[in-house]
Amino acid sequence: xxxxxxxxxxxxxxxxxxxxxxxxxxxxxxxxxxxxxxxxxxxxxxxxxxxxxxxxxxxxxxxxxxxxxxxxxxxxxxxxxxxxxxxxxxxxxxxxxxxxxxxxxxxxxxxxxxxxxxxxxxxxxxxxxxxxxxxxxxxxxxxxxxxxxxxxxxxxxxxxxxxxxxxxxxxxxxxxxxxxxxxxxxxxxxxxxxxxxxxxxxxxxxxxxxxxxxxxxxxxxxxxxxxxxxxxxxxxxxxxxxxxxxxxxxxxxxxxxxxxxxxxxxxxxxxxxxxxxxxxxxxxxxxxxxxxxxxxxxxxxxxxxxxxxxxxxxxxxxxxxxxxxxxxxxxxxxxxxxxxxxxxxxxxxxxxxxxxxxxxxxxxxxxxxxxxxxxxxxxxxxxxxxxxxxxxxxxxxxxxxxxxxxxxxxxxxxxxxxxxxxxxxxxxxxxxxxxxxxxxxxxxxxxxxxxxxxxxxxxxxxxxxxxxxxxxxxxxxxxxxxxxxxxxxxxxxxxxxxxxxxxxxxxxxxxxxxxxxxxxxxxxxxxxxxxxxxxxxxxxxxxxxxx
Amino acid sequence: xxxxxxxxxxxxxxxxxxxxxxxxxxxxxxxxxxxxxxxxxxxxxxxxxxxxxxxxxxxxxxxxxxxxxxxxxxxxxxxxxxxxxxxxxxxxxxxxxxxxxxxxxxxxxxxxxxxxxxxxxxxxxxxxxxxxxxxxxxxxxxxxxxxxxxxxxxxxxxxxxxxxxxxxxxxxxxxxxxxxxxxxxxxxxxxxxxxxxxxxxxxxxxxxxxxxxxxxxxxxxxxxxxxxxxxxxxxxxxxxxxxxxxxxxxxxxxxxxxxxxxxxxxxxxxxxxxxxxxxxxxxxxxxxxxxxxxxxxxxxxxxxxxxxxxxxxxxxxxxxxxxxxxxxxxxxxxxxxxxxxxxxxxxxxxxxxxxxxxxxxxxxxxxxxxxxxxxxxxxxxxxxxxxxxxxxxxxxxxxxxxxxxxxx
Numbered sequence: 001x002x003x004x005x006x007x008x009x010x011x012x013x014x015x016x017x018x019x020x021x022x023x024x025x026x027x028x029x030x031x032x033x034x035x036x037x038x039x040x041x042x043x044x045x046x047x048x049x050x051x052x053x054x055x056x057x058x059x060x061x062x063x064x065x066x067x068x069x070x071x072x073x074x075x076x077x078x079x080x081x082x083x084x085x086x087x088x089x090x091x092x093x094x095x096x097x098x099x100x101x102x103x104x105x106x107x108x109x110x111x112x113x114x115x116x117x118x119x120x121x122x123x124x125x126x127x128x129x130x131x132x133x134x135x136x137x138x139x140x141x142x143x144x145x146x147x148x149x150x151x152x153x154x155x156x157x158x159x160x161x162x163x164x165x166x167x168x169x170x171x172x173x174x175x176x177x178x179x180x181x182x183x184x185x186x187x188x189x190x191x192x193x194x195x196x197x198x199x200x201x202x203x204x205x206x207x208x209x210x211x212x213x214x215x216x217x218x219x220x221x222x223x224x225x226x227x228x229x230x231x232x233x234x235x236x237x238x239x240x241x242x243x244x245x246x247x248x249x250x251x252x253x254x255x256x257x258x259x260x261x262x263x264x265x266x267x268x269x270x271x272x273x274x275x276x277x278x279x280x281x282x283x284x285x286x287x288x289x290x291x292x293x294x295x296x297x298x299x300x301x302x303x304x305x306x307x308x309x310x311x312x313x314x315x316x317x318x319x320x321x322x323x324x325x326x327x328x329x330x331x332x333x334x335x336x337x338x339x340x341x342x343x344x345x346x347x348x349x350x351x352x353x354x355x356x357x358x359x360x361x362x363x364x365x366x367x368x369x370x371x372x373x374x375x376x377x378x379x380x381x382x383x384x385x386x387x388x389x390x391x392x393x394x395x396x397x398x399x400x401x402x403x404x405x406x407x408x409x410x411x412x413x414x415x416x417x418x419x420x421x422x423x424x425x426x427x428x429x430x431x432x433x434x435x436x437x438x439x440x441x442x443x444x445x446x447x448x449x450x451x452x453x454x455x456x457x458x459x460x461x462x463x464x465x466x467x468x469x470x471x472x473x474x475x476x477x478x479x480x481x482x483x484x485x486x487x488x489x490x491x492x493x494x495x496x497x498x499x500x501x502x503x504x505x506x507x508x509x510x511x512x513x514x515x516x517x518x519x520x521x522x523x524x525x526x527x528x529x530x531x532x533x534x535x536x537x538x539x540x541x542x543x544x545x546x547x
Numbered sequence: 548x549x550x551x552x553x554x555x556x557x558x559x560x561x562x563x564x565x566x567x568x569x570x571x572x573x574x575x576x577x578x579x580x581x582x583x584x585x586x587x588x589x590x591x592x593x594x595x596x597x598x599x600x601x602x603x604x605x606x607x608x609x610x611x612x613x614x615x616x617x618x619x620x621x622x623x624x625x626x627x628x629x630x631x632x633x634x635x636x637x638x639x640x641x642x643x644x645x646x647x648x649x650x651x652x653x654x655x656x657x658x659x660x661x662x663x664x665x666x667x668x669x670x671x672x673x674x675x676x677x678x679x680x681x682x683x684x685x686x687x688x689x690x691x692x693x694x695x696x697x698x699x700x701x702x703x704x705x706x707x708x709x710x711x712x713x714x715x716x717x718x719x720x721x722x723x724x725x726x727x728x729x730x731x732x733x734x735x736x737x738x739x740x741x742x743x744x745x746x747x748x749x750x751x752x753x754x755x756x757x758x759x760x761x762x763x764x765x766x767x768x769x770x771x772x773x774x775x776x777x778x779x780x781x782x783x784x785x786x787x788x789x790x791x792x793x794x795x796x797x798x799x800x801x802x803x804x805x806x807x808x809x810x811x812x813x814x815x816x817x818x819x820x821x822x823x824x825x826x827x828x829x830x831x832x833x834x835x836x837x838x839x840x841x842x843x844x845x846x847x848x849x850x851x852x853x854x855x856x857x858x859x860x861x862x863x864x865x866x867x868x869x870x871x872x873x874x875x876x877x878x879x880x881x882x883x884x885x886x887x888x889x890x891x892x893x894x895x896x897x898x899x900x901x902x903x904x905x906x907x908x909x910x911x912x913x914x915x916x917x918x919x920x921x922x923x924x925x926x927x928x929x930x931x932x933x934x935x936x937x938x939x940x941x942x943x944x945x946x947x948x949x950x951x952x953x954x955x
Contacts, residue, residue, distance in 0.1 A: 191901070191939075202936060209930070210939040212904060220942070226928035227940040425596060425722035448792070450905050487599055490726065 011477045012470065014439035015495045017084035024078055025516045028068035034075060085497040087441060089299050093467045095389070096435065096442040098412040098456030099194075099242055101272050101294035103382075106369070109297050109362040118361065123353035127338045133357055134337035137325045140364045141309075147375070148268070148288050149281030150311035154320040155292075155355040160269045161196040162350050163289035163308025164236075167265045168197075168204045169347040170287060170312065170319040171234045174263065177319075177345060184233035184262070190219045192241035192414075194267050195446050201236060217403030219247045225256055232262040239266065240273065242446065242456065243402075244386065244409030254284035263287065263316075271295045272460060273383045273411030276376030280311065287312045292356070296363035307359035318345040323354050381461035382411045385468060389413070389459045392472040396479050398423060402451050412458035414451050417479075421453045426482035426489050428453040434481065434492035438474040548735075549597065549728055550609035550655035551616040552646045552670065554662035555638055557586040557709045586708040587619045589721040590661040593706045594623030596725025597732065606732065609655050611646040614638070619661070628653070640669045647673025651701045657731045657772060658701060659724060663709010664750040667716050670703050671748045671769045702743045702770040704728065713749040716771045731772055743770040744790070747816055749868075765814055765832050765868075792900035795934035797821040800864065800898040802935050809861035810837045810896070811852055811886075813879040817866035817898055834881045836861075849883045856889045863887065864896040867903045867912065874929070874943065876915030884918030887925070897931045904931060904941055911942040922947055 052060065070078075094102035112118075118133065127134060141153040157163040168187065175181045187201035188209045198208045209227045214220035219241070228235075235257045240246040247253065254264040266280040266288035272295045280288035292307035294300045312320060322342030329335055342348045370378060390413050393399050398420025401413050417428045432442035432455065445454035459468055481489050493499060505511045513519035594608070607626035610616030615638060620627035631649035633642040643660075647670050650658055660670045705717035706724040718724035727741075734741050745768040797820040804810055804825075812818050812835045822829030822837075829835055833846035836855045844851055855861060863882050865874050874897060875882050887894050897912075904912075914925045922945035929943045 191905075198937070207936045207938070210901065210933070210937070212939060212941060213909065215909060217909075223928055223940045223942065227930075421723065422720045423722070425718075425720060425724075425726040448902050448905055486596075486722075 011438055011474050014437065016087065016436075016439075016497045017081075018497045019081040019085060021078065021081045021085070023516060024068045024070075024075075027070055027074060027078060030069055032069045032071055032074075034070065034072040087436065087439065092439050092441055093463060093471045094441055095457050095459040095463055095468065095471055096432075096440055096455075097300075098414070098443060098458035099270060099446075100300040100443070101270060101411075101458060101460055102300060102441075103272070103460035104462040105297045105299055105362065106366065109365045112365055113358040113361050118357065121357065123357075128336075131337055133361070134325050134339070136364045137355060137357075137360050138327050138337055140360055140367070141325070143364075143367050144290060144309050144311055147271075147275060147279070148290070148311040149279035150288065151281075151314040152317040152320060153309055153311045154322065154324055155307070155309050155360055156321045156324065156350060157289075157308035157310060158351040158356050159306030160289070160291040160293075160308055161200060162306075163291070163310050164194075164196045164200040164267060165203065166308070166310050166321045166347060166350050167287050167289055168201045168206070168234070168236065169321075169350070170310070170316055171263050171265060172204055172206075173319045173345065173347050174316055175233055180261070184231060186227075186229070186231045187233055188224060188227050188235045188257075188262075190237055190241065191450055192219075192243050192245075193236065193238035194242065194269055196269075197236040197238070197265070197267055201234075206233060213403055217243075217245065217405070218249070219253065221249050221252055221256070224253060228256055228260045228262065230260060232257065232260055234263040234265050236265040237267065238270070240270070240410035240412075242412070242414055243404070243451070244411060244413040245404045245407070246410050250283050258284065269294060270411060270458075272458075273379050273386070275379040276372060277379055281313065285313075287316055292359040292363045296359075297366035298359045298362050305356055305359060307356035307363075318343060319347055321348065321350045322346050323349070325354055378461045379411075382459070385459040385461060385463060386411050386413065388465070389457060389468050389472065392468065393457070393475065396472070396476045398479055398482075399475075411460070412456060414445060414454050414456045416451045417453040417455065420479055420482055424482045424486055426486055428455050430489050430492070431455070431475075431478050431482065434478045434489045435474060437493050437495040438477070440471060440474050548609055548654050548656055549606065549732055550650040550653075550658045551590060551594065551620055552611050552643060552650065552658060552660045553586050553590050553614065553616045553619055554643055554660070554666040554669075554708075555586060555614035557662035557666055586661040586706075587614060587622075589706050589708040590616070590619035590659070591622045592721035593659060593661070593718075593725035593728065594620060594625055596722050597729045598624045600729040600733065609650050609653050611642075611649070615642065615646060640665065643669035644673040647703075655701055656735060657728060658703045659706055659728055660703060661706040661708040661721075663707075663712050664714050664748070666709060667703075667705055667714045667748050667769070668750050668766050670705075671767050674701055674703060674769055675767065700770065702731075702772045704771055714747060716746045716748060716769060727772060741772040743772045745769070745816070746771040767831070768816070792902060792934075793817055793820050794824070795937075796898050796900045796932060797824040799932040799935045799937060800896060801825055803896065803932060804837075806839055807859065808838070809843070809855050809859060811835075811847070811855070811861060811863045811882070812837055813863065813865045813882065815866045815868060815879075817900070817903075818864065821864065821898060834879065847881065849881050849886060852881060852886045853889060856886065861890060862896050863890060863894055864898060866897070867899045867907075872907045872910055872912045874912050874914050875925070876913075876917070882916070884916040884921045887916055887921050888918070895925065895929065897929045899931050899933065901933045901939060904933075904939055911944040914943060914945050915947050917947075919945070919947055 089102055121130060121133060137155055141155060144153045145151065157166050172181065175184045185207055186209055187206040188211060189197045190211045192213070198210065202208050211220055211223045211227065214222070219237070224235070235253060237253065239250050257264045263286040264284060266285040268280060268288045269291045271290055275295070288311050290296070290309040290311070292298060292309055293305070298305070298307065310320060323339050326338050326340045327335060328338055339354055367375065387408055390401060390409055393415055394401060398417060400416045400419060402416050417431060421427055428444050432444060435442040443456050445451060445456055478489060511522070513522050607628045608620045609630055610620050610627045611631040612629045612633065615633055617627040617629050630653040631646040643666060647658055651674065658670060660666055703716065704724055704727060705712070705714070706721050707717045718727055731741050747768055748766045750766055793816065796817060800821050801824045812822060812829065814832045814834070819829050819831060822835070825837060825840060827837060827840070827842045828845070830846045834852065835842050836844040836847055836852070844855055847855065863886070865879060865882065867874065868877050868879065874895065912929060914922050916922055926943050926945040928940045931939045931941050933939055
């Protein structure tokens with residue numbers, strides 16, 4: 001006979017480890033060492049002389065670097081403690097970081113990139129010795145060309161925004177090559193497109209025009225047509241937008257841009273809901289990019305390195321960034337792969353070398369494991385999960401999904417707690433902080449907040465119905481607390497490592513300190529000599545009393 | 548120390564459909580129509596949040612006698628310290644102003660006030676070092692502090708309880724006001740302070756509004772504390788980035804200005820920032836004419852503007868006035884149809900931080916110059932300068948020709 005099990009609690013009881021761990025510089029003890037290096041034997045010293053003196057003067061430090069001095073065991077403890085203060089993607093139901101596509105990255109892909117054949121590679125290695133990885137790169141380019149409908153792909157860029165930069169740089173190069181570079185000085189985007197599009201175009205010297213949603217909540221085609229002119233270089237849009245709304249007039253948008261001679265650039269950083277369903281080129285786009293992280297099996301943000309993929313029409317192919325991997329077929333039919341420097345029309349290198357190999361291998365492995373049907377299934381389940389989540393969230397009193405109300409969304413939704421906020425004075429930020437007490441992540445929105453009191457959820461294809469229900473249960477619990485015990489929410493977190501923080505300190509150049517050196521300079525009266533942990537958060541500008 | 552003043556008759560005209568509560572006759576009529584004032588109730592909701600905050604329950608609140616605050620403080624479970632009494636049995640705007648002066652003298656650092664735009668104007672008068680004009684008198688300038696200066700004096704925050712609340716000095720709800728006040732008290736107890744920002748105090752001429760005309764006027768500014776998300780129209784990432792957004796819009800406009808063109812700078816906070824960017828003085832409520840980086844006419848009348856336009860190319864520089872999205876016809880009537888007819892085909896430079904457009908919640912910008920032909924020319928889409936090299940294309944409607952945009 002087995003013991004009866006206690007009923008499972010509606011909301012998970014969770015408590016984060018909290019070590020009150022100092023900044024590593026505060027742990028330094030002069031003279032303490034991890035490894036005591038054996039002194040040089042006299043015979044060796046006599047034979048080679050002072051090797052440091054033989055280095056060029058410009059490569060020699062005048063003084064040793066001010067590194068922490070610590071024994072190995074203390075270093076180990078320090079980092080293990082910090083690792084316990086994380087809320088990692090493999091721990092939590094990570095659907096609260098909408099737009100980040102926090103889906104499961106199969107561990108076998110990590111094992112594949114850990115093999116010595118890859119870890120021992122160097123990008124400057126002779127291509128003859130790197131045929132395998134070059135072939136994987138070339139094959140992945142062809143797969144992404146098929147997924148996007150584009151003619152050519154480059155895996156050269158090392159992040160999503162880098163890829164968006166490459167998009168606008170190619171557009172600029174294209175217009176310049178056609179003698180229209182001086183005239184076409186404007187780029188049009190939408191307020192719910194990823195802000196990197198406006199930022200990259202601005203950095204490339206363009207004037208930015210932003211289009212707001214129309215009365216229905218869709219990107220305003222009439223406003224676009226009013227803004228388009230012979231000065232327009234490109235439209236740069238995300239679709240579905242950050243609201244999860246798919247622009248039903250996307251083809252008209254592209255056609256309207258083409259009518260004035262502008263190009264159309266498609267941000268597909270969030271492609272997870274459209275794989276195998278729509279293709280950028282089929283809607284007429286000239287250029288698009290993917291994030292290999294997010295959609296293709298590398299965790300987003302701090303979870304893993306970024307990698308971009310730029311896909312273009314035939315007309316833009318000469319402008320792709322490089323160096324690029326090429327496939328040569330010899331007269332005897334044998335195939336070999338090579339790395340080719342950027343061509344004369346190319347925008348050149350956006351980053352060193354020809355791509356982020358670990359991400360390329362993970363993406364290749366992920367696509368190969370799923371096949372075309374698998375990609376389509378992943379997208380369909382991501383959309384299904386999202387619309388189930390949408391229905392469940394809207395059951396919580398005080399939650400809403402503004403814009404295009406009543407319509408289905410694609411892979412994510414930007415929700416609003418405005419009604420709850422007006423009833424209780426509890427803001428979306430406060431709800432997010434409280435949610436961390438249940439071991440859940442939560443993200444509001446890019447700035448500026450267009451949706452009032454926003455929160456953005458993206459369940460991807462990875463999460464089960466039970467996990468989605470668990471997340472909604474925690475959200476509903478916090479919303480209930482906001483009405484019944486608002487002080488509990490307002491004073492949260494209660495079970496977390498990091499406690500109340502002030503954004504202002506992170507936004508004020510006078511107060512922020514993102515390096516130890518800057519912290520010592522700005523807060524000279526604190527620093528070493530005080531109790532460990534005291535004001536440690538001020539080192540990154542977080543303490544309430546930092547001012 | 549926290550302080551509270553309640554306008555006991557605020558909001559009484561709203562349910563009665565009287566488009567405001569200004570004037571004893573209106574208040575009487577509202578009472579006859581069965582309306583009950585709601586300001587005290589809403590003040591209590593706000594103070595209950597303060598009372599629930601640890602430590603603050605021991606706190607007393609500076610206030611005025613009876614229905615002007617004392618009753619609400621007591622109802623919320625806090626201790627009233629009465630420093631002002633109304634002059635008669637019914638209360639008047641002068642009582643609110645006098646009460647605020649008394650609260651400031653008694654050491655108030657934050658005055659919560661329950662009411663609407665009219666109450667905000669009376670509170671601003673109590674806080675101001677110079678008198679603020681009342682309705683019907685000529686407008687005078689109120690000293691405007693630097694937009695992001697840490698204010699050493701007394702700040703104020705509105706508990707929304709009126710009919711009209713166009714001024715961005717109100718919290719989004721009574722409880723949000725209470726949460727902000729609690730944060731203010733907590734910051735004060737720990738020796739810190741919340742940031743404050745000078746916010747516009749707008750009010751409408753209710754007599755005109757009852758004739759279906761909306762005429763918001765800018766009466767001055769007052770320091771308002773804020774933390775992210777708790778004050779109306781307060782959705783930028785941080786206070787610093789919000790001010791930066793206004794400054795960026797102003798920089799964008801300054802960069803778009805061309806030599807030899809007269810720029811007719813309208814009223815409002817964004818225009819004040821533009822003047823700061825240009826290094827010229829600005830009349831807060833007037834139209835000033837800038838040519839080649841110099842003010843050539845300050846506080847220009849319609850007649851003055853006509854004269855300036857006759858001297859060479861000119862453009863009207865406007866921002867979004869109040870919460871309704873008016874570019875023209877509200878608060879800047881110097882830009883008359885006659886003035887706009889004299890300007891060229893592209894008569895407007897519109898300048899506003901993106902957030903002002905976002906705060907319209909999808910509603911269009913509005914123009915109402917009084918001349919349907921001019922309005923029709925301006926309707927469509929406006930390019931709104933939101934920063935250096937950044938703009939938004941935003942719809943502009945003309946309510947007079949399209950039958951939209953009337954006061955709620």
